[in-house]
Amino acid sequence: EDQVTQSPEALRLQEGESSSLNCSYTVSGLRGLFWYRQDPGKGPEFLFTLYSAGEEKEKERLKATLTKKESFLHITAPKPEDSATYLCAVGDSGNTGKLIFGQGTTLQVKP
């Protein structure tokens, strides 16, 4: 069964304190790994797509990496505006167009 697990569930950082969020996945055939950001009371906002092990994508203070079993979202020198829930998802191996999401990591960055 396709599955996505994110850790930690919650993370508190001081402004400028770099860290990483983990996304472990089990899927019979990876059809893409996706990172989203979700602010309270809003819908998720697309950040990155990764398709193959070794691939990396960057956007401002965020960098996403992919291995055969997990993905990391590295946050370098975070700012309070980076506070949000970060969701990881994989494409369904059955090609139904479905995304399977993890439960998310809620990041709080204190000034």
Added chain:
Amino acid sequence: ETGVTQSPTHLIKTRGQQVTLRCSSQSGHNTVSWYQQALGQGPQFIFQYYREEENGRGNFPPRFSGLQFPNYSSELNVNALELDDSALYLCASSSGRIRSAGELFFGEGSRLTVL
């Protein structure tokens, strides 16, 4: 270019009632997906529509049904509401291109409370 819009934003229903949620896709997108997000959880796939046809369904009972219209807007209908149906219902549109199938553009959701 308009984004994904959903209505209503909040609603309260009682058990056994029926609800219809509406979604307008982002301009140029022909694929719409619906997700249910319980508090503190990730979104769960309900179903997807591509050019007015259902194109995949998650583990939701038949009382969850949907429609997509020729202008690619969509509706989610839930019959015989249960307390566990209380959640944020998210609509997402995408271009339908295989390579970008997971790049979804979400609306802000409809918050449903069932009493």
